[in-house]
Amino acid sequence: MASTTSGDVLPTGCRIFTSVPDIFFLPEFVIGGLVWILVASTRVVPDNPLGWVMFVSVFCFVFTTLWFFIFICGANQSSVWPSLDVGYHFVAVVFYLSASVDLAYITFLWGQVSFLSAADLKTFRLDIAAVVMSFVATLLYFLHAIFSAIRWKRS
Template structure:
């Protein structure tokens, strides 16, 4: 992978597909979108923690999409963008980590209820919840790596 410590402050255009941390954009789309889809495809009960999970996954998906297109179009060449990049990805890490913990807790608690009434439908929902927890922690890891490498790039710029 190419480094962006010399020349432009941040990569733009097709260079974002070959530089660290920008190569994490696509996996963030995939895993963040999967969290959104998996949680939305089950019952959103209880409303409060799973509503937070839905907000975080939609917010980060839309934010990453906007960030990706800003980088792709090359509108990120002023000196403020490296710090904004770190800030956005740090916020995404904090949000996704809190949502992942909430989702894991709700899934664990629902798993205890599913054991009491084992049906095919409850098993399907429980498996979807487990998949959502795994995808949520993977998305958290990807945003964390993106934030760390963005902070390194910001420090070197």
């Protein structure tokens, strides 16, 4: 009789494109990259909250890329990787949620200005797009974290 458990702890190679939590890697790349690009294309005023948004988007983009290559290369086969996968994605959710709220607040404040010049209106619209993409990225990381936690619990 065949065994019901596989020898692999996590999928490797091209199998990550067919497993449920890992299929979120590509949308996380695209949406996280859009947040990065949209915030970088505007004036960073005020510095502190938007600097945090830039840090979070770059940090998550770089570490998701690293995580993706670790999974592709098959270096994720020890028993500690499922818990690291869950931990990283929950940290990314907390980071992105805080950055999304900061960005939404700053964008709200931009919208309260009674007169916006053409350049300010462009910045405002880019910030609105960045807010939407940031919350979508938060949702993607949250779904990845939940499905990774389910996989971790089963392993």
